[in-house]
Amino acid sequence: MPKSPYVEKLRAHVGHDLLLLPAITAIIHDGDRFLLARQHGSDMWGLIGGGIEPGESPQDAVAREVLEELGIGTTVGTLIGAYGGPDLVVEYPNGDHVGYTTIAYECELPAGTALTLEEEEIVEVGWFAPSELAALPLHPGVLRILGDAIRILPTPGRAVVEKAVCYVISDNHLLVFTHDDVPLTATGVQVPAGTVRPGESPDEAAVRELFEETGLRGEIFSALGTADYDLAPTRSEIARRHFFVMRVDEADTRASWVAGEGDPDGGGGKQTWTCRWMPLAQAHVLAAGLGAKLGEVAIPVDD
Known part of the structure; x- marks a missing residue:
């Protein structure tokens, strides 16, 4: 593609000096294979993308x-992430220096439609599985972006299930529970958590799960973001966990009590567990990645 008029105007003022430019990157995949492209005059493989025009x-x-670049329409899907830094600084053959900050999106192509390459820019495209990437000469930054895409996008045959996780904190203690009828070596120490139901937001799920699993009613103090956890080999499933710091009124951190459910969503018979408060400093023992966001906790101030 010819250089945009906007960039040409800037270059008239700064010459070949470094420009910081906003850009986008297309993560195009077919199952677990990703589409990469090679431009004229380069042996390096990269991702489809380019600059954002003013007002776009x-x-x-x-x-x-x-x-x-490919001669085909696309459906823009999941936001993969935003990227910048030294590995996205490019020096072009004409001497221009550009530092890109790029926003990467998943893009879906219509099935069975042939690609029509922009011949002035792209000489070759190919589909590559993650296991093939290490053998390719890749533009700097590509592996970082694809690494996030591989983590975020669903793997064929494996569902991504939204979960809510509750860090209920009072007086530097964390609310936890252990199952009464299952060995600790199988379930470990857990915090209230569960699946986000259809039509339910993650924060609504957190409030509901806290009450259902402990009998306590609480409120959200802060959201800590998300983290994925691979449940294999127990289940062919990725748990996309939304972590929340929560608080409850009049918490007694010396108390313990039994809770449970007679008809678990996952099937099986009646289950019971014992709820208690653990010193926050000892909460590194949480099972199955449930402690992934503990290091980011800001302690709520009790009323």
Whole structure:
């Protein structure tokens, strides 16, 4: 593609000096294979992408770039992430220096439609599985972006299930529980958590799960973000966990009590567990990645 008029105007003022430019990147995949492209005059493989024009939204920009470079429309899907830094600084053959900050989106191509390459720019495209990437000469930054895409996007045959996880904290203690009828070596120490139901937001799920699993009613203090946890080999499933710091009124951190459910969602017979408060400093023992966000906890101030 020719250089945009916007960039040409900037270059008239700064010459070949470094420009910081907003950009987009298209993560195009077919199952677990990703589409990479090689440009004229380069042996390096990269991702489809380009600059954002003035007044253009990132989603419109990524759709435009895919159409221009591959000759095909696309559906713009999941936001993969935003990227910048030294591995996204490029020196072009004409001496121009550019530092890109790029926003990466998952893009879906219509099935069975042939690609029409932008011949002035792209000489070759190919589909590559994650196991093949290490053998390829890749543009700096590509592995970082694809690493996030591999982590975030669903793996064929494996569901991604949204979960809510509750860090209920009072007086530097964390609310935990252990199962009464299952060995500790099988379930470990857990915190209230469960599946986000259809039509339910993650924070609503957190409030509901806290009450259902402990009998306590609480409120959200802060959201800590998400983390994925691979449940294999127990289940062919990725748990996408939304972590929340929560608080309850009049918590007694010396108390312990039995809770349970007679008809668990996952099947099986009646289950019971004992709830108690653990010093927050000892909570590194949480099972199955449930402690993934403990290091980011800001302690709520009790009323």
